[in-house]
Amino acid sequence: MTIEREQMGANGVFLNMVSNLVSAMATIANKNLPESHMEKHGCWKFIPYSITSAYSLLTVAYEESLKSPLRPPKFLDCGCGIGNIVMLAALMGFDATGIEFSQKIFNVAEILREAGGYPRWSIIKGNILKYKDYSKYDVIYYYCPLVDNGLEEEFENRLADMMRVGAIVICCGCGNDMFANDKRFTGQLKNRHMY
C-alpha cells in the first residue's frame, strides 16, 4: 500500500478516493431503480464517466469559452446522474447545471448538491428529449445517456438544432458519430481520443 501511495502521490490518492466515493454513490443511486428502468425509459442507469477524462475535456471547453468572457460560462450535463460532473464543472468555474430523468437518481443528486457547499450548482428533473433551453448554455456535455440508438440520435439532433451558434458540445461515449459528421460544427477542439 505504501508503494502504491508513493507511486500515485497525494493527488493520485485523492483522485482514487473521489472515484471510489462516486462509484459508491452510483451504487446507491442505482440500487432502487426498477429492473425495467432501462427497457421502459430507454435510459442508462447512472454510470460514472472518468473524472480525469472529464476534467481534460472541460478544461479545453472552459479555455475556449473564456475567449469571450462576459460572465462565467454556462455548462449543462445532459443526463447528469448524481451530478458529479456538474460539481466538477462548478469547481472549475462554470455556472453549472445538470438535467436528470430518473427521480430516484435525481434524489441522490439533490442530496449531493445540498451537501456540496460552494460553488453552487443546480439540477433539473427533466427529459433531455423534451428540454427546450439548450440555447442558454455555452458548453453542453453528455455521456451516452440513452440505451436506444434511435433515441440517442433524436436527442443529438435536437441538441444540434437548438444549441446556439458559438456554443461547444462535449460528446462522450456515443456510437452515432453525430457531431463528428455534422457540418455545422467545426473540427475537434482537442484531438479525438479514446478516453
Added chain:
Amino acid sequence: MPRIDSIYKAIDDLQLGMDELKIGNNIMSDSRFREGMNLVTEVRDFLLEVKLHVGNFTLSDIKRKEVS
C-alpha cells in the same frame, strides 16, 4: 480485454436464457429462483456497462457550433 462481439453475444445469450426461463416456469414466485435471476440480471447489466465502456462508444468529440 475480451472481444466486443463476444460481449454482445454474452448479453444476447443471457437475455435469451432469462426470457426462456421466465416463459418456462413461474420462477419469480420461488425465492430461490428469484435470487438466481437477480444475480443473472446483475451480470447482464454489468456486461452492458462493459459494452458501453470498451466498444466504439468511448470516442469523445468536443466541437463548436459555427453555423445554424
